[in-house]
Amino acid sequence: MFRIRQIADTSLPSDQRDVARVQQILRERFSGLSAEEIDALPDRLRDPLRHRLRAMLLVADDLRGHLKSFALLSHAPDVGFALLDFIASGKDSGGGGGGGALYERVRETALGLGATGLYFECLPDEPEACSDPAYAAENASRLRFYERFGARPIVGTAYETPLNEGDLDMPHLVYDDLGRGEIPSAAELREVVRAILERKYGELCSPEYVALVVDSIQDPIQVRPARYVKRANPLPHIRTGENLVALVVNRKHDIHHIRERGYVEAPARVRAILDGLLPTGLFWEQEPKAFPVSHIDAVHDPALTRFLKAACAATPEGKSTYPYVFPLRNRARLPKDLTYAAGYYCLDSFTPLNRNAFPAARRAVDCALTAAGFLLESHSLSYALVRPPGHHAERSLFGGFCYFNNAAIAAHYLSEWGKVAILDVDYHHGNGQQDIFYSRDDVLTVSIHGHPSFAYPFFSGFDEEIGEGPGEGYNLNLPLPETVDGAKHLRAVGRALERISQHEPRFLIVCLGYDTARQDPTGTWTLGPKDFEHMGQTIGALRLPTLVVQEGGYRTRSLGSLARSFFEGLVDAHGGVY
Structure with a gap:
């Protein structure tokens, strides 16, 4: 059993721990990410609209606080789309089917935001487009997973154009219609792509490159035919534990x-x-x-704690002491006999002291x-x-x-x-x-x-x-x-x-x-x-x-x-x- 939750800030110790674990996974699994980008994650969560992309972090753990996987989602409220930046698990997560449930939660979150669609990048599954042909099989496995939900790469645009001549491993832009059965128009997709390139990759993409890609988007927008799954068939619903x-x-x-x-x-x-x-x-x-x-x-007067401990320990096994003397004055002069002293600490005459009252109350x-x-x-x-x-x-x-x-x-x-x-x-x-x-x-x-x-x-x-x-x-x-x-x-x-x-x-x-x-x-x-x-x-x-x-x-x-x-x-x- 695991649960999925959103980390909205990093003020609680558990949230700080989980964000640090996410940063560790990013370092382990995404070697191309800069240290500066990974280190900036807490700031992105605290200031979600700083780059005109609202950062949202979803984490899946085992109910005991051990993080298994995460998804980092960006939302552009002015353009109306959601971008899945990362979805990944740690090397020691142990599997367990959490990826499907986590992606389902990403889709639900995007729908809840009113997003017109969910977009993300996926590396190519064609061997000739990979710097190492062996990568193609791993990339194909990812695309097969997403095809089960109806998400497929957008084709017929210049999105995969290398930034530098000869670059390989240029990602596909994948589109998930979130079950709406709708394809964006060229005008809508141009806005989305411009926002992705300028807001997410502004330091890498020149204005000329952005214009090249955006201008290549023409109606009708096409998504690649399914290669791995005959029809969308999401994984069976997996019960998660956040409602427990x-x-x-x-x-x-x-x-x-x-x-x-x-x-x-x-x-x-x-x-x-x-x-x-x-x-x-x-x-x-x-x-x-x-x-x-x-x-x-x-919270309590330490004198009350000491009295209850001593009075209960002094009461014979199987016996109870009920307060019956309640001082109206001179409360500072506590009797030596604990039986008489009980009224100095009690509201009534029907709450007893016995051998086990103190340990039960402590528990x-x-x-x-x-x-x-x-x-x-x-x-x-x-x-x-x-x-x-x-x-x-x-x-x-x-x-x-x-x-x-x-x-x-x-x-x-x-x-x-x-x-x-x-x-x-x-x-x-x-x-x-x-x-x-x-x-x-x-x-x-x-x-x-x-x-x-x-x-x-x-x-x-x-x-x-x-x-x-x-x-x-x-x-x-x-x-x-x-x-x-x-x-x-x-x-x-x-x-x-x-x-x-x-x-x-x-x-x-x-x-x-x-x-x-x-x-x-x-x-x-x-x-x-x-x-x-x-x-x-x-x-x-x-x-x-x-x-x-x-x-x-x-x-x-x-x-x-x-x-x-x-x-x-x-x-x-x-x-x-x-």
Whole structure:
């Protein structure tokens, strides 16, 4: 499996790595290219119209960031044609049929640009036109490949005229009508050829040479009869992986299992979600990587981290400690007994500490950071399926079944590479993100939730809470009443996405709760699978690199269908390209 994507700039480390690999392949495979031209590739991508030819780089990799092949495409919007400069693979790419899929993507890209046709050069397949007759067979193989798509050399012009007397290996100009069944007129082709010679080869082609070639183009334009393929018959469609969601699961979540009656944050939640998702074929599961605790301490008070680690380690196996003393004053004098101290760090009396809460929460953070890392590898969509959840964990407090704020930690991590927006669609207010980013303007926090007059955590989530200092205007709460159906919820999602679009984030994080659904034991709303599908479609239509982090949702009987519906909508609208 491989994916194909466009590199629009070189700001992400993964893009810089891939551009460097493309330059390496150009040096290995195209000895006639100057070092200056190869070195200029990053500048061409950053300034795509510098030479009146918009440079577009498509790369195919193996989903793990190992580049297999690439295509460099130029577009002349004023003339309306696309030029394929290079399509090549590395010597160690291992094949695998990616060339056909990549060329198909080039054709789709050209059509999307509104190009009247796709042009490219191919070296001659006549032995007498080659500096080494042995080259003819290799060139014939390339032309055979392109003939399968209906692309053939244009004949009857002076395009193959040597620049210097006696030059060989002069390329054919090949034309692909992109399935339109149209041949350009002489006037159209003259514009195309002039643009190619002047903009691409301006340093080599004299005005006299350009005039010679352009003036030779007369109606009717002819393409060479097929030599190798009786009729156009493109390769069978090859499934590529850019639409796959990178799935990172906390497979060790079940070490954290509270068996007390009424504790709904149970291990069965993850299995129910996976049962709904994995049969879709939309997911590509990867193991979480281990990250240092510094990522947690960048978002949470290190004192909270130290307390949770010590308190969980000190709790006897099979036992749980629930906070029951909550200080209203003198918070600086922490009790020595960790049982009493729990209330100094907790929001409520129903989030327990036990032997495995800390390691499970650490693993959930690793999953969220690993999934965030896939966005930095230019994956379009990723999903951290974790428990315990995290969106109620504030900078210095845990609670609401949450110990560390997985989404906030991932957002801070991604913010090094650009602005981030967090959209929380859990039934309960995302008080953790609000608290952590309340004074920051680089991370926008938006939460759609039950009004705090009746819904946990009761003390935050009011619409007048908009941020403070530099963060003023960068926190948006959309509290809703106790009775909400799918249509009303979708209108709130639309309002949220309008604000997110204004923020112009580079990355979007969705805190996804299924507790907005009908009959969830912790909510009062009535969303169904179709509503989740519509929500996914609406969010996906932004086509932002998106990380989904699992939060609530406790009716295990319906979790699978809700998850499947949301992600089918998200993937369908997102399209895997940005």
